[in-house]
Amino acid sequence: MDVTLKIHRFVEGRKWVQGYSVPVSVGMTVLESLIFVKEKLDPTLSFTCSCRSSICGACAVRVNGNAELSCEILVEDLLKRYETDTLTIEPLGNFRVIRDLIVDWDPKYDRLKKIKPAIEPKPEFTAETGCKQSPEEFNKFKKYAGCILCGSCVSECNKNTLNEKDFLDPFVFVKAERLVADSRNRSPREHLQAVQDAGLWRCFNCQECTAKCPKGLDPAGAIEKLKEATFKMGLSQGVGGNHAKAIYDDISDSGMLDESKLNIKSEGFIMAGLRLPMALRLLNVGKMNPLESHPINPEIQTIKAIVKAAEKEDE
Amino acid sequence: MKYAFFPGCVLKGAAAEAYTSMQKVCDKIGIELVEIENWTCCGASHAQGVNDLAALAVNARNISIAEHEGLPIMTVCNTCTLQLRTAKHRLDSDEKLKEKINGILKEGGHPYEYKGTSEITHFLWVLDAHPELLKGQIVRPLSDWKVAAYYGCHILRPQEIMNYEDGKNPHSFERLVKTLGAQNVEFDAKRKCCGFHAQLAAEDDVMKVTGQIVDSAFRAEATVLATPCPLCQMQLDMYEPEGREAVHSRAEVPILHLQQLVGFALGMSKEDVGFNRHVSAQAKLKLDS
Numbered sequence: 001m002d003v004t005l006k007i008h009r010f011v012e013g014r015k016w017v018q019g020y021s022v023p024v025s026v027g028m029t030v031l032e033s034l035i036f037v038k039e040k041l042d043p044t045l046s047f048t049c050s051c052r053s054s055i056c057g058a059c060a061v062r063v064n065g066n067a068e069l070s071c072e073i074l075v076e077d078l079l080k081r082y083e084t085d086t087l088t089i090e091p092l093g094n095f096r097v098i099r100d101l102i103v104d105w106d107p108k109y110d111r112l113k114k115i116k117p118a119i120e121p122k123p124e125f126t127a128e129t130g131c132k133q134s135p136e137e138f139n140k141f142k143k144y145a146g147c148i149l150c151g152s153c154v155s156e157c158n159k160n161t162l163n164e165k166d167f168l169d170p171f172v173f174v175k176a177e178r179l180v181a182d183s184r185n186r187s188p189r190e191h192l193q194a195v196q197d198a199g200l201w202r203c204f205n206c207q208e209c210t211a212k213c214p215k216g217l218d219p220a221g222a223i224e225k226l227k228e229a230t231f232k233m234g235l236s237q238g239v240g241g242n243h244a245k246a247i248y249d250d251i252s253d254s255g256m257l258d259e260s261k262l263n264i265k266s267e268g269f270i271m272a273g274l275r276l277p278m279a280l281r282l283l284n285v286g287k288m289n290p291l292e293s294h295p296i297n298p299e300i301q302t303i304k305a306i307v308k309a310a311e312k313e314d315e
Numbered sequence: 316m317k318y319a320f321f322p323g324c325v326l327k328g329a330a331a332e333a334y335t336s337m338q339k340v341c342d343k344i345g346i347e348l349v350e351i352e353n354w355t356c357c358g359a360s361h362a363q364g365v366n367d368l369a370a371l372a373v374n375a376r377n378i379s380i381a382e383h384e385g386l387p388i389m390t391v392c393n394t395c396t397l398q399l400r401t402a403k404h405r406l407d408s409d410e411k412l413k414e415k416i417n418g419i420l421k422e423g424g425h426p427y428e429y430k431g432t433s434e435i436t437h438f439l440w441v442l443d444a445h446p447e448l449l450k451g452q453i454v455r456p457l458s459d460w461k462v463a464a465y466y467g468c469h470i471l472r473p474q475e476i477m478n479y480e481d482g483k484n485p486h487s488f489e490r491l492v493k494t495l496g497a498q499n500v501e502f503d504a505k506r507k508c509c510g511f512h513a514q515l516a517a518e519d520d521v522m523k524v525t526g527q528i529v530d531s532a533f534r535a536e537a538t539v540l541a542t543p544c545p546l547c548q549m550q551l552d553m554y555e556p557e558g559r560e561a562v563h564s565r566a567e568v569p570i571l572h573l574q575q576l577v578g579f580a581l582g583m584s585k586e587d588v589g590f591n592r593h594v595s596a597q598a599k600l601k602l603d604s
Contacts, residue, residue, distance in 0.1 A: 162520040206508030207472035227364030240516035248365040306423030310369035
């Protein structure tokens with residue numbers, strides 16, 4: 001059986017889609033199919049790869065709209081998934097393309113530097129005593145230390161696609177959480193403030209990054225952990241954080257969201273007041289009723305006590 | 316067929332039509348819904364960013380009430396499904412965490428433990444897994460309708476938790492549309508995020524993506540867009556005019572809850588499913604009597 005690869009080419013400003021027919025062998029990876037093209041059909045096709053063992057992160061590409069680590073994903077699995085004999089291969093999304101499937105990491109490294117991506121050890125650590133930590137402390141960030149910087153997580157990030165200027169790449173959040181959660185770190189607050197200043201609360205929570213990470217690192221979860229840390233370290237968060245806190249408080253106060261007050265609690269009276277035209281729009285179709293009182297869950301004391309007990313346990 | 320129903324906050328508020336249409340449709344096709352007694356908000360994808368353990372405990376409580384009733388849980392909201400299934404996934408795969416959470420529930424005075432005995436599913440998955448529910452019930456096939464079946468995010472991602480089907484190439488919704496007698500349109504935005512959860516924090520971007528999604532359905536000549544998530548529905552319906560402006564589009568498309576679409580095929584009227592509560596494109600929905 002052959003697969004048709006439709007590869008998005010880009011050479012010196014010229015863009016086109018080129019088709020190649022590749023015989024599929026059992027266990028053939030997407031990377032092997034690209035190597036077949038380069039070695040047998042078209043030596044001008046450019047892509048990057050190195051370890052072929054899902055470790056170096058160099059070979060991520062987009063297949064049929066989804067980022068994949070090309071050295072570990074099998075052609076036959078993708079043909080089955082998409083019920084097709086044709087795969088469209090593009091460079092990763094949300095990157096500047098250098099040539100064909102090769103993307104430019106330099107701007108990404110500049111973005112990574114925004115969070116001060118290095119640890120300064122606590123003052124009690126010395127060259128003589130070392131930087132020891134317990135297995136429990138290590139486990140708090142171990143997962144996030146496994147990022148291979150392949151860029152898959154940002155390829156379909158909805159927020160980055162719309163506007164990357166006031167947001168970071170998911171792998172940068174992963175790196176930040178790895179640093180913030182490390183018990184040896186002298187100044188986790190510094191990374192946290194930097195992450196917050198660079199758009200932490202603007203995440204759409206679309207889970208694309210978590211769905212695409214080939215290492216299962218859950219960047220969306222790292223973002224949530226960073227948000228939680230801003231509360232634990234007493235940073236003031238602005239609209240996004242106020243919104244999350246308003247929802248959290250509503251659970252303890254009544255058991256469910258009080259939609260009528262959510263905007264006021266999140267944005268303040270003045271900004272919420274500017275939303276009057278929307279409120280009128282909703283009143284008009286009965287989606288909002290100012291005369292309706294917000295119900296209180298009959299078990300609210302228990303719910304409050306559960307939240308309190310969890311907060312105490314978490315201290 | 317009987318489920319513990321977790322409606323979620325918006326079905327009791329701004330999307331009340333999603334609640335009434337859900338009740339009517341389930342009644343008609345023989346699904347008994349027993350609302351989880353004194354349920355609380357699932358955290359709306361935000362509470363865990365304030366205190367993860369408390370958000371987990373709150374959902375463990377929700378699930379434990381259904382377990383006590385001996386019923387599987389069904390929701391009709393993508394985010395509620397994700398929040399509840401995430402809690403279940405974490406508790407079922409970590410004995411120590413489960414113990415800790417049960418200690419918290421006990422300390423708070425909650426009478427039931429979290430056991431992990433109730434499955435958590437979404438109405439779309441139930442309809443897809445049980446085609447017999449709609450067999451012989453389609454009295455008004457939606458044969459002239461071109462439906463943009465818009466999944467949204469949380470019913471598809473992350474795959475580890477939302478694993479009813481392959482999130483990169485889902486088909487359940489398209490199958491349902493076909494069963495209802497309507498045509499599916501292929502449109503770019505069907506797995507995109509509507510931005511609802513960042514509506515306040517990234518408003519300009521969210522308006523743009525709202526406009527892009529509706530425009531994508533419009534360009535594919537959809538007569539309606541339907542979604543299994545009331546949050547997506549609210550975002551796309553309530554902000555359709557702003558979305559249009561943000562992307563310079565002239566798209567005007569009715570945005571339906573999944574259960575309203577089903578209700579129409581079951582012969583229900585616009586009033587029955589609460590379509591009069593929609594903000595956008597009311598006049599565009601053509602319904603044969």
